[in-house]
Amino acid sequence: MKIAIFGNEYQSQHLPGISRLLMALEQRAVETLVEIKFHSFLVEEGLAVEELPAFDAAAMPPVDMVMSLGGDGTFLTTVMWVGPQQTPIVGINTGHLGYLTAYRLDEAETAVTQLLDGDYSVEARTMLQVECEDHEVKHPYALNEIAILRHDTSSMLSLCTRLSGIELTTYQSDGLIVSTPTGSTAYNLSAGGPIMSPAARCLVLSPLSPHSLTMRPLVVPDDEVVTITTSSRAENFQVSVDGEVHVCRMGTAVTVRKAPFRAMVVQPRGHHFSMALREKLFWGQH
Secondary structure, three states: OEEEEEEOOOOHHHHHHHHHHHHHHHHOOOEEEEEHHHHHHHHHOOOOOOOOOEEOHHHOOOOOEEEEEEOHHHHHHHHHHHHHHOOOEEEEEOOOOOOOOOEEHHHHHHHHHHHHOOOEEEEEEEEEEEEEOOEOOOOOEEOOEEEEEEOOOOOOEEEEEEEOOEEEEEEEEOEEEEEOOHHHHOHHHHOOOOOOOOOOOEEEEEEEOOOOOOOOOEEEEOOOOEEEEEEOOOOEEEEEEOOEEEEEEOOOEEEEEEEEEEEEEEEEOOOOHHHHHHHHOOOOOO
């Protein structure tokens, strides 16, 4: 098996666990490649990884599986690079919440055994694709959400929103989130939107601080094409693609649709999303 590893550079305290993970992969004769920035970080921190091949994230060679070492932010960045190839991605959590990850770092040896024995499942997760009129989005795909936000102003936004060309409404608000089921537990949840099963085939539109009590989160089928045209007294607004921010001129039309592929997320066999709700979001606890 060939595995590519992505990671962030803010986990010096986790180097012993990372070392054990790499050793477990070596002992099972896994061909391991490391993303070049993470590779440099590990070398600088004194881990003996010089013999492991390094690769550029923009030109990752074909592999059987990808490991994301970090928290949810690292996982989203990994999906950004790997998603179009539809290579299975397994998250190893070294962060705080790690809602998107399948294993903790102290479970790394168990994870390696299960992965190599085929004792896992792969969940196909809906992703979003965004297009901004007259503005190039280098990484246009999101696993969690696309958000339209204010930029350097306190002025309210007017967001004229259409579903597959049919007028829906004009939101008067601080912004609008278009979320996938996976992202329903992220920004959408903080904005008062509903939690959805990752297997659901729908999207959620959640306004941010709407100026009308009738403006509530709306669930729509995931084959809808959402077009948003924004106006305000400000000159610019922001488009956030899973946290990667693009500044657009006011009046720019933003189109959000289901991506032509889905992210392949690895989970332990028998995993159900309700487990993550209970264990990581403390669902139902008082």
